[in-house]
Amino acid sequence: MTFRELALKSLYRHKIRNFLSLLGILSSVAVLYAILSFNKSFTNNLNDELNKTGVHFMVVSAGCPHEVASLVLHGAVIPKFLQPEIKNKLEEKLEGKYDILSPMLVFQIPNIQKQRIDLIYGLEMDNIKHLKPWWKISGKIPQNNNEVLLGYEIADHDKIKIGDKYRIKDEKDYIVTGIIEKTSSKDDAFIYVPLSEAQLISGQKNGITAVGVKLKKSEALNETIDILSREIPGIQIVTINQILTSISTLASGARVLSLSVVAIAILISTIGILNVILMTVFERTQELGMMRAIGASKTDIFRIIIEESIILTTTGGFLGIVFALLLSKVIEKFIKSFMPYVPQGDLVVFDPLLGFFCFIFAILLGIIAGFYPAFRATKISPIQAIKG
């Protein structure tokens, strides 16, 4: 027999009590794993997404809050329009040293029939493959002004198929030529319309909220931004890197909040383990005293007790990780509900390194929770325990 077997058998004496405290550790480690995995994937996927976007920077109206400007690429609704002539000025100043110059118009409009607000994203349809290269589209990208492309959620919610009609502003029907496959990001909620049609719907002839630019030579980025800022008044330029930082900053608040919730859950469940282990120490005073009398050293007693605590937390931790992976979709949906912006793709995923970290963390919790009870157990005097 080993200390571990002895500890296991002792744990079995109070199955239900120990199982319940194990559930506490299970759930907090599950949430810990889910959130860490989410955070890691969040940064990775965001990086990925922005790198795939073939745009170097966005031009928006000056005075627009920086954070909102960052979200333009992802469909933020900006109340301030750019001057219509800005596009021409940009073309002029860039002197053909660009690959893409994509004006866009994002706005919201009430949909009385469906009792909601429609989000309209107007852009030149040819630019879609540069701006959102990761999109998988079933059907076709719209070619005419009476055609639209729908985000997954819109189509799914209204049970719309390719070829169906979609009514905007309660006055005009558009043919749905394509539907974007699920991206699990805000992109799913938009209606994509050719720019000129979007301008018509919004009532802003030549109105644009932003222009995305890709240069021919990325080395010229800083220099170009300097020139543009100096020579075109009333604009603000946000680079992809700044966008990345802003979104991360926006998300970090939610991250701090979620991690503090996990910290509290872990604290509570660790105290739960400490409590049940301490209870068994008190209940087994005589038994532990007897062990001392037949030759167990204080170290032996300490090991027997701490082993029980570690078994509880590692089992709970392991099951917690498994649980987090099994329920990853549900957990992901929950976390996304309070994140300001979420990149596309799966976020709670199997990550051996992270799993290993959480497992080691569970062992550590076992040592922390078991330390005081084990220490108390070493103080049990054999004489008091076995007084006949």
Add this chain to the structure above:
Amino acid sequence: MSLLIAQNLTKNYQRGIEKVKALDNVSFAVNRGQFIAITGPSGSGKTTLLHILGCLDKPTSGEVYIDNKPVSKMTEKELDNVRRLKVGFVFQQFYLLPELNVIENVKLPLLFSGNPKKVEEEYIDEILNFLGIINRKKHKPNQLSGGEMQRVAIARSLVNKPEFILADEPTANLDTENGKKIFELLIKLVEKNITVIVVTHNNELANMAQKKIVLKDGVIV
């Protein structure tokens, strides 16, 4: 040469403001292979004496020598070793672990660290055979009779091949018949040159021992 010497053992307990003299200047010597019975009325200090002899408790004054080594000079680790390797304890309440079967209970002391003695399976079988519980190996304590449980406890005390056995009222929870059987087993241990010191209330059983130490109010009479 004596295996165990008790020299002027005195033990005082403080009970509130009152001082209780549990042992008062007790001296005696025990030779290897002796069978000693300690008797006396309740509260006379029998358990106190046994605990001091087994290094579980310290006397207020006086000294115990084991193999001529003074116990008061031993370190914590040496005391652990004495308890683990030289002494075998048997208790009135058996103290078997309920979730371990007979063989696991018997082998429990082997789990504890710093065990230089090698104990073979054959030796354990030999003890179980000797105690008549060999066919009970896989049973849990709650499947055993009181007499059988005490025999398991004796087997556990023997597993580390101790030099002496200390037993505090090992028959108190057993009927006369089973109590007598336990004593017969203890006598057989003595025949194998193991020293046995047993505390008992029962005069008839005490008379089976080679030497009787009778305590009254902490003094040998």
